[in-house]
Amino acid sequence: MNNLIVQKxxxxxxxxxxxIDFVAKKVKKRLDxxxxxxxxxxxxxxxxxxxxxxxxxxxxxxxxxxxLRDFDQLLSTGxxxxxxxxxxxxxxxxxxxxxxxxxxxxxxxxELHGSARISSIDEKVILDELIKRDVVIVAGFxxxxxxxxxxxxGRGGSDTTAVALAxxxxxxxxxxxxxxxxxYTADPRLVKDSKLISNISYDEMLExxxxxAKMHPRSIExxxxxxxxxxxxxxxxxxxxxxxxxxxxKMEIRNAVTGIPTSKGVSKVTINNIDDKPGIxxxxxxxxSNMGISVDVIVQTAGNDGKTNLSFTLNDNDLESCVxxxxxxxxxxxxxxxxxxGLGKISIVGTGIQNQPGYASRMFKTLSKNNINIEMxxxxxxxxxxxxxxxxxxxxxxxxxxxxxx
Numbered sequence: 345m346n347n348l349i350v351q352k353x354x355x356x357x358x359x360x361x362x363x364i365d366f367v368a369k370k371v372k373k374r375l376d377x378x379x380x381x382x383x384x385x386x387x388x389x390x391x392x393x394x395x396x397x398x399x400x401x402x403x404x405x406x407x408x409x410x411x412l413r414d415f416d417q418l419l420s421t422g423x424x425x426x427x428x429x430x431x432x433x434x435x436x437x438x439x440x441x442x443x444x445x446x447x448x449x450x451x452x453x454x455e456l457h458g459s460a461r462i463s464s465i466d467e468k469v470i471l472d473e474l475i476k477r478d479v480v481i482v483a484g485f486x487x488x489x490x491x492x493x494x495x496x497x498g499r500g501g502s503d504t505t506a507v508a509l510a511x512x513x514x515x516x517x518x519x520x521x522x523x524x525x526x527x528y529t530a531d532p533r534l535v536k537d538s539k540l541i542s543n544i545s546y547d548e549m550l551e552x553x554x555x556x557a558k559m560h561p562r563s564i565e566x567x568x569x570x571x572x573x574x575x576x577x578x579x580x581x582x583x584x585x586x587x588x589x590x591x592x593x594k595m596e597i598r599n600a601v602t603g604i605p606t607s608k609g610v611s612k613v614t615i616n617n618i619d620d621k622p623g624i625x626x627x628x629x630x631x632x633s634n635m636g637i638s639v640d641v642i643v644q645t646a647g648n649d650g651k652t653n654l655s656f657t658l659n660d661n662d663l664e665s666c667v668x669x670x671x672x673x674x675x676x677x678x679x680x681x682x683x684x685x686g687l688g689k690i691s692i693v694g695t696g697i698q699n700q701p702g703y704a705s706r707m708f709k710t711l712s713k714n715n716i717n718i719e720m721x722x723x724x725x726x727x728x729x730x731x732x733x734x735x736x737x738x739x740x741x742x743x744x745x746x747x748x749x750x
Contacts, residue, residue, distance in 0.1 A: 347379040348474070350515045352386075352484065352506035356523040357579035358426050359389035361433075367521075367579065368433035371479060375439070380474045382513060384484040384506040385430055387422025392499075395419050412457035416486075416496045420446070423483035423502065430481045441479040444470070446486035446494075451505065453487035453495045459636055460495035461562075462487060462504065465512040482509065500560035507563040511570040518572055520559070521579040526586030527552065527559070529749045530604045534741040539749065541602060543587050548602045551693045551727045564588075600696025600703065601748040606741050608734045610640075610687040611663040612719060613656055615670070616680045620652040628654065631673045637662045640689075641722040641731060657720065657731060660685055687719060688734040690741060691727050692748055698725040703748075710747045716740050 351371070358364050371381060387395075399415045424445055431443035450466030473480045484502025487495050497504050503520060510518035527549070530538040544552070546568035553559040559576070567574050567588065577585035618624055625644075632639060642656045658666055663683060670676055697703050707728055711718060716739065720731040732740060 348382070348513060348515045349374075349378050349380075350382045350384065350506050350510040350513065350518045352384040352502055352518070352520050353430075353579060354502070354520075354522045355386040355389055355391065355426075357521055358385060358387075358430070361429070363579075364388075364426075364429050365433050365436075368430060368437050368439070370579075371434060372437050372439050375478055378516075379478075381479045382470060382474075382509055382515070383430065383479060383481045384502055384509065385423060385426040385481060386484055386502040388426050388429075391422040391425070392419060395422055409457070413493055416457045417494045419496050420483070420486040420494050423485050427481045427483040434479055434481075439479055440477040441481060442473055442477055443481040443483070444473070445483050446505070447488035449480075449482045449509075451482075451487035451508070453489055453497070455489045455491065455493070455495065456636070457493075457495055459498040460487060460489070462497070462508050463490075465508060467512040470509070470513060497562075501562075503560035503563035504566065507566045507570075507572055507574065510572050511566060515572075518567070518574045520574060520576045522576065523579065524576075525578045525583045526576045527603070529602070530741050530745045531606055534606065534738050535604075535745045537745065537749075541586050542584060543589070544602060545590050545695060546588065547726055548693055548695060549588050551691070551724065552603050552605045600700050601692045601694040603693050604691065604741060604744050604748065605693065606688060606690045606737050608688045608737065609660040610657050610689055610731060610734075611660050612684040612687055612731065613658065613663070613666060613670075614653060614682040614684075615655075615676045616653045616682065617651050618654060618676060618680070620650055624652075625654070627673075628670065628675050631669050631675070632666060635665060635669055637666055637669070641720045641729070643720055655720065657687070657689075684719075686734050687731055688737045689729055689731055690737060690744065691729040692744060693727045695726050697728065704728050706747060707744065710743050711740060714739055714743050716743075 353367055395418055399418045403411055427443035431441045434441035450469040452464045453460035453462050470480050484505040485497050489495050507518050525540055527541045528538040532538045550564040553561040553564050574588040575585050639656045639658050645653045671678055716732055716736045718730045722729045
C-alpha cells in the first residue's frame with residue numbers, strides 16, 4: 345500500500361490516559377503527511393512487570409508447558425489493553441481506527457512460549473482493515489502458534505512486531521517512539537557528554553542493541569534483512585532522532601567508533617577439569633539451549649593432561665537454572681563449577697574498527713590506566729567487548745568515551 349508507515353509506541357509513552365490521548369493527537373497530525381498508519385503498542389507503563397510478578401507467584405516451582413502457556417496469555421493482556429485504549433482515543437479524536445490482537449492481526453509464530461519467533465504474517469488482514477480505516481492498532485509482543493495458542497516474543501518484542509509488520513506491509517518506514525531522543529554514543533546516565541547519533545548502520549545498531557542499547561536485537565535483524573528504514577524518536581517532542589539504514593556515505597578518515605554501549609546483569613560460569621575431547625562443548629551448551637538459556641562470551645583454556653577449563657557468560661537471571669542443569673545432566677560435579685556475579689559488559693562499536701589497527705590496545709590501555717580489571721574479552725569485525733565488574737562500568741564508560749568519541 346502506498347504512503348503507509350508503521351509506528352511503535354513504548355510503554356513509557358503510554359503510561360497514562362493523558363499520554364495515550366497525546367499520542368492519539370500526534371497520530372492524527374501525522375495523517376496530514378501519510379495516507380495510512382499501522383501502530384504497534386507496548387503495555388502501559390510498568391504493566392508488564394506487574395503481570396510478571398503476578399504470574400511468577402505460581403511459577404516458582406513449576407514451569408511446565410501448561411503454565412508457560414497461561415503465562416503468555418496473562419502477559420499478552422497488557423498490550424491488548426493499550427491497543428484498545430489507543431483505538432478508542434483515536435476515535436474520540438475523529439480518526440477511523442480499530443485495534444487488533446497479535447492473533448487477529450495474522451501474526452504467526454513458533455511454539456516457544458516466552459520467546460517465540462515470528463514465522464509468517466497474513467498481511468491481508470491489516471490491509472483489508474486499512475481500506476475501511478485510516479489507522480490500525482496492533483498489540484505488540486505477541487502472536488499465535490499454528491495450534492492457536494497465544495505466544496509472546498520476549499521482552500522488547502513490540503519492536504520486533506513493528507519491524508516485521510513494516511516488512512510484510514511494504515511500509516515506507518518504521519518509526520520507533522520512546523522516552524529518549526534516539527541512540528546515543530553512550531548511556532547518557534553514565535556519560536554526560538554522550539552525543540545523539542544521527543545515522544547508524546544496521547550492523548552497528550545490531551551490535552549496540554545486543555550490548556544494551558535501547559532496541560530489540562531481533563528487530564534490527566529483520567530491518568537489515570528486509571532493508572527497512574527505522575527512525576528512533578522521542579514521543580513527547582519533535583526531534584530528528586536516529587535514522588537506521590545503510591545509506592550514509594562514510595569515508596575512510598572518520599571517527600571509527602560509533603558508540604560505547606554498556607549493560608549490567610552479567611554472570612560468569614567456569615567449569616574446571618572437564619574432558620578435553622570432541623563433543624564436550626555440545627554436551628554443555630545443548631541442554632542450556634533447550635532450556636532457552638543464552639550464553640554470550642565463551643573462553644576455553646588450553647588443555648593439559650586431557651583436561652581443560654571452560655568459561656562463559658550469561659544473564660544473571662539464568663545463573664541458578666544453568667548450574668542446576670549442568671549438574672543434573674552430569675556435565676560436571678558441583679565442586680568443579682565456579683560462578684561470579686556482579687559483572688557487566690562494555691564495548692566499543694564501529695564499522696571503522698575492522699580496517700584500522702590499534703583500537704584494542706587503546707581500549708585495554710584506557711581501562712588499565714583507570715585500574716579496571718578485564719575478566720573476559722570477545723570481539724567481532726566491528727566490536728570489542730570486555731567483561732568487567734559492574735561497579736566499574738561508570739568509570740569505564742566515561743574513560744572510553746573520552747578516548748574514542750570526538
